[in-house]
Amino acid sequence: MNKKNSVITLITVLLFQSFSMAKEIYVSTHGDDKNKGTKASPYLSFEKALKDVKKYAGKEAVTVWFETGVYYLSQTIQLSSAYSGTAKHPVVFSALPNAKVSIKGSKKIEGLKWSAYKNGIYQTQLPQGLSVDQLFINNKRQIRARFPNYDYDNPLRDGKGYAHVKGGSNLRLDTWLGYDANAFSNKEWANPETGIVHAFQSHNWGNMQYRVKSIDRKAQKIHLGEGGFQMQRDYGIGGTGKHSSAYFVENIFEELDVAGEWFFNNNTNTLYYYPFKGEDLASARIEIPILKDLIQIKGNKDAPVKNIHIKGFTFTQSRYTFMNKYEPVARGDWAIHRGGAIYLEGTENCIITDCNFEYLGGNAVFMSAYNRDNKVVRSRFVHTGESAICFVGSPSAVRNYLTWDDVDLDGKNWIEMSENMDLKPGPKTPDYPKNCVAENNIIHDIGTIGKQTAGVFIAMSHKITAAHNTIYNCPRAGICINDGTWGGHIIEHNDIWETVRETGEHGPFNSWGRERQWKTRPGKIGNFDTKLTRLDAIDNTIIRNNRIANYRKSISAGNWTIDLDDGSSYFEIYNNLSLGSSIKLRDGMARKVFNNITVSAVPSGWHAWPKDSEDEIYKNIFVIAGTVPGKKAPTRNFIRTVKLPDDQEWSKNYNHNSYWNVNYPVNFDLAETFDITLWKAQGYDVDSYIGNPHFVDPLNGNYQVKEDSPVLKQGFKNFPMDKFGHEMTRILPFGADFEASKTVTLKGDVEAGHKAEIFYTTDGSEPTLKSIPYTAPFTVTKTTTVKAITFTDEGLASGFTAEATFTKVDQVTYPSWLSTLLAGKFEGEIEQERGALQKDVYGATMINIGEDPDLIDANGGYNYGCYIKLIKKRGRMWTNAGLSKGWVIQKVNGVDVPGVRELYKIVNTSKGKTLNVTAVKNYESKVFHVQVK
Template structure:
């Protein structure tokens, strides 16, 4: 045999050997775990398949194929490093192409003997040992018996499904709250201790759950047992009037009084249910969750789980977690539960692809501790109890770790904790997510139980990428970066809107950076140690090419599109389209904001910058248009500055921006009382201009500027307007109201290259290859529920069904900023006919009722009562200055008595005239006493 023939034979043998090193197993509902797991003889369960995976993992390419069906897990599937694949021999768990494979963390209740109880309620005896907090009838989540009853038309905070407390301790951990007896339930609760209180914190930064200890109707109080750990900060249940906490109570038997409610008596194992008319419970699918995490990948940095992929599954029906362990996360405001339908800890190069996460009790995907190069791609998250995707490292990886609970709940002294702190840079251990990605995914209507949640939550992580995600309809953030450890994240091409629907003082994108450099929030030298910033914020965070919109009135303060809060440092923010609100920069270092577009009635929020912040603002298009939601006064100024330095320039690079105020094209102000000429005399925007940017077609969402735009001459560069959000099957526009007709276009899933086709329906039915075939943009003239899906040339569905509701109305209501932009002029009355925050002078101090000024609430640390000191006259205000007071303090108490507003302060100044009083001021999370003689 010649040498060349030997080489050919060896190559052939190697190819055959490689082909043989691939093993397929199959799982089917009709299978049997005694089978061999072949295509013709499949296994029956997930658990059986992973036994074979363990034998071969890392030695051969292993694929476990699931035929269509619903698979119930009676225990969490946990995969350790022994199940790891390799780059050459990965392990994949996948649905058969086109098959609908559902993984449930629940148990099907069969052969129930339903009997009439009373008032339309039925009851059934369940087997012992069950302990569940959700009930699904025919795959639809039902409502646990509650007061007030669930409001299906408006289930959000403020709807009929909530009430407001009349008072409370307003201090975690809360001991009680009081209620209004005229609106509270008139039913007598035999066992109130079964009940769970779901209440928003008085500042509306999130919600909490508490068990009930007892209800005292004579005192009109609900006394609370354990709970309240679901967020940070000291504020609890309380507040007065319109600012009082909202709440509902569930799991109360006597409140089982409307259809679709249920109650489970754990003592008797009796399930009570009030069915809708026409529901046949004897033939209904009845399911209850039994698991919290469905899949766990659990390794360590030393022995990680590697190269495992989950593809094409629906994960659903897990237990809620809000009464489980939560932990405060650094000095962000949040607390988290480390768990998820798919939970990764100590994982590398693992993927979750094309999976659907729906009606879960907790988080969707949670990456905890050590994670590297993992990816969540082309997934959908809807009706999760908590966040969609979370990346959270361990506190032990942080060299200096503090939480708000340390100070406000445990009473630790932050200053004492600083002593002897580790001053080395970088992480302390590898126990954090790094170089992980969430991309091309849809996240909406999540946060069913927890309200301090996000589509993407990042904490104690490095170089996380969130790209091409569509995030909307959520109670708090679209994307939240909880802390500045360790930066390097890329947030790009996301489409975010309708966020912060139930909370306040937040943004669709929100960040904090309260690490070693952050000692307060005033931007002063002793509050912000610049030289320490890079110890934790190792790499810049990049926010680019996102569309972030705010179409509604914010719940309380802010709701900025991009909200860089306390200490957020080293950000590059460019090529972002901000609609309906603007960018906020609070105290931090080296934020570059350039080549962005903002169109809004909300001024830019420049708050509490350090004296030498190194911030740069250049080559942006800033458009002011219309009136702030809830007001009728057109916005005049571009910037609402709060407590910025006055003795030096704010920035060394603030130039080449384009300004256009449609409300006041010739008489606008840059900041309050400062016109454009005066602004330039201060040294800012020397090469800027005020002119119409000439957007191409804002009605169709194209805010690129025309070739003759003055913005281009300033150095602005157009960026793509058709790349925002996910790239699966898309409907444009994404539903909404129209009056005569609306033009709708469909885009196919980009993952299908050849022969793809979109089929759609207009009646809400599921599209198939026999449905309407899409060819070109189509005019809709009547209301429709449009559903569309991409199919391959072989007729297999790809990805998820895209759905949008179009409603024909007489007249479409648009926000003021949009109406003004399209009209080219403000359409309302320019008279100042709305109530503004009250200002008054007292002894040389200009005071503002802070409760009436959301921007000040946000800028001073969240204080929503008291008198904000806007300025103090050097001569007339000697009384305040001698006491050590200065501007930006909020006066909240005199001799221990609460000062709600200016009227209170004026009253007490008369009462204590000529006397020395103790005055309590608050500023930036600090309270201080001052001695003043009125």
């Protein structure tokens, strides 16, 4: 029996045992806490049922059944070790079969008296003591009054709902941002201090929130108060033009000017709301979140909470957390709030299954510190304020725990902090998640507030499995491993697309590994001590059998499908299908990349490997096709190398790969300055194949190669193309544009049993047992929304309703890489690739770094200035000043220099003068005194 089936069997057996032989307690919205808690005489509240659970927990199996209804929690449900079950007798909290049960962290407000205020706005008095950060009307979260107004058509960073700053302090913690008076609100803010700024960091690695301190209309500045702790790194709000931070300001009364907006005056206890046309406030359901965490399961390593099962609920309407305490997470780039709708700490063998998490203010499921053998399975996560599933250990478990905030905010020195550091391998304490699983989940449209978030986030953990998850529509990562402590993770059979939608320099899968081997900021000589890499990454991490797609450019640099960033070491990457982008390896040890397929216009990114990295690249299929979005010239090369060792071979096993450049079948380059002959002369791909790999059916997603494909002789082995993502009810394809007709296939929930049936609709309605039974693939000929769900032979709905829209269009438009692949050639005029501007400036070859995404990524996010590629002998004025290859010149005499042309102009008019040149490298800034000859 494989691991996946054993997990499913364990859950099924345990739930069957608990349901068939349990002490049963019933809860109903029609019950009464004075009742007996039986099916005929149910309790009313979750809290009352807990008192009974405590009597039987650990002694016999206990099941608390919830009937259909909405259950409002007045306080967070606390489950301590006193509620623990055993493996044989678990404690189960479950919705009754087919029951629709919502657990809400909000308060329903009744008896409100609304009256007209002015300009279409209505007002009412709320009960005393309410703190209002969200307003739900008829289960829809409304928009707090803001500038600019919310863009319902495109709520993302590139929509009309964001403005752009005009300068800023650009240093966490920020003190101000500048705004463009011509584009700013013309309304006078009587109380600007109620406002909250939501702003992206200048490098687009995430966003931050600040309270407004004041506004200076004359100086065109918003002064900032508390905030900025929601992410790490020293870059803050700032920049100019297209590189400036996007932002909006909410909770300003005067900005309440369109339907759907609201404002709460805390001083007068008055709620203001601008209703939509025809909206009846007298009969509307009004709800205000009051709880941050809905359920906390908390014990400790000595007395853990064990064998708690939570099944079949919808968890919704929790409070925002973005102004609560955040903490920097090791030396990954992220900070995080330790909280979630379900929060687990000090637990073992707890299972969350078949639950729906939506419209939450923060994280959905958070496992903090000590957790063992827990599982989150068959659940759905949508519209969460932050991340979906988080596994985050305690800093106390990490030997020599360091963060970016130590340096950037506290002025400490990592090298000094690492003197006489503990050199024992592995964790220091057991306070971290281990052997936990996130499997068979649907995660989409998360990160509505926090943009530095993930579908699955792993930090300071060991042997975490993320398998068969479908993850899409995320502002940043689908799956992120924050650090190299302690490896052993398995990332497999996931289906990830449309991520990194609002940020950049990241990947759908992203990792860092800045542990004890990482001495100081990247790029410094002797920074990376290869002998220490196994102290923390004690087990290899495996990434296999995933489909990761990127159908569009990111907002800034990067967006690799698999992005192994600074220090990521000891990874095995195989049997992955990368579409629309490629793999990046940077600054790590012993990565084995084999038997993968990449089809993209984006070359692979091999950046800054240490000498003797032990990296291996073999038996892969690399296909280049089309153009990178935003460019006209088709891609010529397969690899973009940046800062690799130039005095030795950088891989001892780089061979038996297969290459096909559809754009240039003959006249292509392997790397920027290496054709295939020179490439082989360097010792790479001596036995590799050049030519068409002959995919079976790429239009319909089958990238296996045909039986007579020459790549099979290279040792490549086909892997399944139908095992990606969740295994509940699926619609294939997952929506599509079509011209004449489209064939639709439905797949049933694998756990519903062999006698299960799928029922579907084509009119957008919810499928029932009276809907159309699925017997074979069917064809749609007009724009159609298909919904489907699997029913067991007992008539019980299994999993969640699948939904996909098929849109009829005059002509289907494919991404450039796919249209080129399908045509077998680049269709269009092949233009000369201009690339980033490169120019000789008095003996130094310099590049506009802002026009080169790979250079931005490889140099830590610097997105403007002049990158020094090479200094020739006649460029002594630069070397005499101390400048060398790799520095990025950003200022001269205190004035920003955006690019090479501007720098050349300044130098050319400064003969005989000394220029104070500010340059950056490896996250450090330095002033050089350049004597212009």
